[in-house]
Amino acid sequence: MAILMVSVCAGTSCHLLGNQAIVDVLENMPPSLQKQVKFGYTSCLGDCGEGPCVTIGDKVLKHASPERVLDMIKEELAAKK
Amino acid sequence: MSILSARIASGLLKRNVSLEQVFATIADTLPTCKVRNLAYSTLSILRIKPNGDCHLIEYDNPLLLRLKQGKIAPINRKKREIAGKETFESWFRIEPEDLLVLFSDGVLNAGVGGLYRLGLGYHGVINSVIDWADDYDYAQPIAERLIEVVDACYLGRIGDDSTSVIIKPRHPRTAVLLTGPPASAADDREVVAKFLNYQNAERIVCGGATGNLVARELKREIKTSLQYEDPSVPPTATIQGIDLVTEGILTLNKSLSKLKSGGEEWRKEPRADGATLLCQALTRADRLIMLVGTAVNPAHEEFMSSLQLLTRTEVVARLQEVLSQMDKEVIIEKY
The missing domain is CATH 3.60.40.10 (PPM-type phosphatase domain)
Structure with a gap:
């Protein structure tokens, strides 16, 4: 089973725009998703005006919200199957 | 008396x-x-x-x-x-x-x-x-x-x-701090090389983009911690060969307020948030060289005034004042 890598930008803007809420959601994903996803923080992605930014696989999600991150994770996992 | x-x-x-x-x-x-x-x-x-x-x-x-x-x-x-x-x-x-x-x-x-x-x-x-x-x-x-x-x-x-x-006498300790990318990207390599040339000093990087710059020049990975020790301070990161890597503006402002508070709790603080670690590193040193990049991040300007944060050059100047009062020699070089 391929693991989907998710990285939440830990830069100044993304921090102030609520990246912690995204990490909270990732930490509390259902076990079925937890098994398929590996997540962490990443240093500034450079899109500071469009945060919070999250990379999901090889895509960058800008203006991310916890819901949008979870939806995109599900889409990416479905596309991999 | x-x-x-x-x-x-x-x-x-x-x-x-x-x-x-x-x-x-x-x-x-x-x-x-x-x-x-x-x-x-x-x-x-x-x-x-x-x-x-x-x-x-x-x-x-x-x-x-x-x-x-x-x-x-x-x-x-x-x-x-x-x-x-x-x-x-x-x-x-x-x-x-x-x-x-x-x-x-x-x-x-x-x-x-x-x-x-x-x-x-x-x-x-x-x-x-x-x-x-x-x-x-x-x-x-x-x-x-x-x-x-x-x-x-x-x-x-x-x-x-x-x-x-x-x-308890000891030899003087030097720390070198690099924060902010230079105003001109053409100077990136020279400034990072200058920072890395300090061999017998504690090497500190403050800033996400600055951390990326150093990692790129060193051709090493930057790994950001997942731990939030203090929710108001972004997490620290690690780059092999660098002693401390923190976020920039928020961490520097928080460190300044800790140092200005006059309290010493951060000296013994078991939590290892970036601002506490930075205070400890700055006060460990007797001589500090601060290499300050003056590139402005437009995205930061929006929230700087609303959150009453000092800009990078302002906060570094205030840190120089506070640390000089602790009898430390502080040298600031701007790029």
Whole structure:
């Protein structure tokens, strides 16, 4: 089973725009998703005006919200199957 | 009066006034009992030069103790009359790993007539200090623990006033801090190379883009911690070969407020958030070189004023003020 890598930008803007809420959601994903996803923080992605930014696989999600991150994770996992 | 005398002495010594003159200035103000002609006040003044040469004048105080590798190293004292007072004067040199212990008679006599028949005494002081001398790499906690022993000797009750000064010499420590990308991207490589050229210094990077820049030049990975020790401070990161990597603006502002608060909680803080670690690193150093990039991140400008945050150059200038007041040499270079 391929693991989907998710990285939440830990830069100044993304921090102030609520990246912690995204990490909270990732930490509390259902076990079925937890098994398929590996997540962490990443240093500034450079899109500071469009945060919070999250990379999901090889895509960058800008203006991310916890819901949008979870939806995109599900889409990416479905596309991999 | 002791605080006032110490302020006068340190002020004069900073102006390069000789130790004899400093002593004479303070001695003239010391009250004496007109009937018995005894001093109400006692005094020790020690000047240490950067090369370790010491000049000490003691007047009616317990004698300074010098410890070398945990053993007493006697000091050769000569009697000398200065400003009408009979003093002991000595010249000696200290080296790293030595320990100097200065204390008032309240320490020497702690517990007299109670816990100890004759008080804590020189042996009590020496034994107390030797036990912990190697536990700490700086002097403050050793002095605090000696005063705790004194308090215990007085059984926690009010006794004679007690002062202890511990000096643990060491070589000066340098830290170099790189924060913010240069105004011109063409200077990136040169500035990072300058930062990395500091070999015998603690190397600190503050800023996400700055961390990326250093990692790129070093061709090493930057790994950001997932742990939020303090929700108001973004997580730290690691780059092999760099001692501390933190976020920039928020961490620098938070560090400034911690240092300005006057409290010392962050020294012992078990939490390892970026601002606490940065405060510890900045205060560990005696000499700080701050390489400050002046590129402006437009996304930051929006929230800087609403959150009342200082800009990078402002916060660095304030840090220089605060750290200079701690007698640190701070050099700022802007790019």
